[in-house]
Amino acid sequence: MISTGNDVVALSAINAARTNQHKFYSKVLTDSETPLYNEFSLAGIPFENFVWLLWSIKESAYKFLQRHNPGLVFTPVKFVVEELRLPSAYIIEKFDAITEEGIGFNGYPALTGIIASGEVKLHSCSLLYDKLISTVINDANDFENTCWGFKIISGTAHENQSKEVRHFLIERLNRLYGEFDFRVDKNENGCPVLFKENEEIGIPVSLSHHENIIGYSFMIDERGVF
Amino acid sequence: MTRTEILDELKKVIAPYTTNKEMLASINEQTDLIKDLKINSANLVDIIIDAEAKYDIEIDYDSADKMVNVGTCIDVISEKLNQKA
Numbered sequence: 001m002i003s004t005g006n007d008v009v010a011l012s013a014i015n016a017a018r019t020n021q022h023k024f025y026s027k028v029l030t031d032s033e034t035p036l037y038n039e040f041s042l043a044g045i046p047f048e049n050f051v052w053l054l055w056s057i058k059e060s061a062y063k064f065l066q067r068h069n070p071g072l073v074f075t076p077v078k079f080v081v082e083e084l085r086l087p088s089a090y091i092i093e094k095f096d097a098i099t100e101e102g103i104g105f106n107g108y109p110a111l112t113g114i115i116a117s118g119e120v121k122l123h124s125c126s127l128l129y130d131k132l133i134s135t136v137i138n139d140a141n142d143f144e145n146t147c148w149g150f151k152i153i154s155g156t157a158h159e160n161q162s163k164e165v166r167h168f169l170i171e172r173l174n175r176l177y178g179e180f181d182f183r184v185d186k187n188e189n190g191c192p193v194l195f196k197e198n199e200e201i202g203i204p205v206s207l208s209h210h211e212n213i214i215g216y217s218f219m220i221d222e223r224g225v226f
Numbered sequence: 227m228t229r230t231e232i233l234d235e236l237k238k239v240i241a242p243y244t245t246n247k248e249m250l251a252s253i254n255e256q257t258d259l260i261k262d263l264k265i266n267s268a269n270l271v272d273i274i275i276d277a278e279a280k281y282d283i284e285i286d287y288d289s290a291d292k293m294v295n296v297g298t299c300i301d302v303i304s305e306k307l308n309q310k311a
Contacts, residue, residue, distance in 0.1 A: 009268070018272070027271050027290075052268075059267060073291045074267065158245055158264040190261065210266060 005064030010211035019048035070189035095129035101149035150215035161209035255297030
């Protein structure tokens with residue numbers, strides 16, 4: 001399935017006290033997911049960050065699948081994280097930069113997982129820093145062709161987030177493919193669609209913003225569209 | 227409660243989570259929570275929990291799935307209030 005899905009979470013914007021209440025996290029986590037926290041607890045990861053990590057995996061999976069199933073509804077507990085692995089000797093790193101971009105996750109302290117939506121199983125790669133979470137989804141345990149990026153911005157107004165994330169993605173596309181006139185619009189199902197010189201191209205892209213964090217993912221074109 | 231009364235209260239529930247105050251002032255039953263009110267999906271759980279507390283109801287997952295615009299929110303709240311009565 002050719003698609004991509006991403007999500008970012010600004011940890012400064014979450015309500016930790018509310019997240020830790022059963023009435024909140026029980027609407028995000030299933031009973032089978034809560035025990036996954038044991039290993040994260042040992043690594044010093046607060047429960048609220050764990051909940052939002054799973055949220056970001058679920059939302060990314062929803063975006064991945066919704067591209068091909070426009071009627072899909074995002075109900076967090078219907079996306080079930082079955083496995084979630086921490087890198088060995090994992091510690092939460094501070095994120096002191098403004099921007100991070102990559103292709104694949106080699107060299108990054110990525111948390112990897114498997115998530116199920118009905119019969120479909122997807123793979124996740126997440127980066128969890130002190131102030132943010134960034135997740136990307138693929139349908140195979142292979143992110144070598146997945147381009148991703150996230151950035152801290154100053155303005156948190158919705159219009160600004162939306163404009164900035166498109167600009168951020170297009171800058172990356174221009175660096176990779178040249179100074180083409182790229183544009184991202186949403187289709188009638190709310191799915192982002194990439195245009196090059198006013199022609200829609202079949203490169204799946206995903207955009208996300210939360211407070212002062214923006215992020216994108218897209219699949220590298222292997223078919224020579226460019 | 228009438229649909230108008232639920233709508234008035236629902237505005238107060240939604241208010242903390244939307245930056246589009248102009249749209250909030252003129253919401254109607256067709257107003258979409260995400261597309262029109264620019265509510266981040268991460269806040270939809272907050273809205274459901276706040277609505278549960280405000281109306282002393284419980285909103286199950288299948289009902290929450292339907293709450294995509296103001297009209298369907300009112301439908302769900304109204305249904306749960308009737309079940310409670």
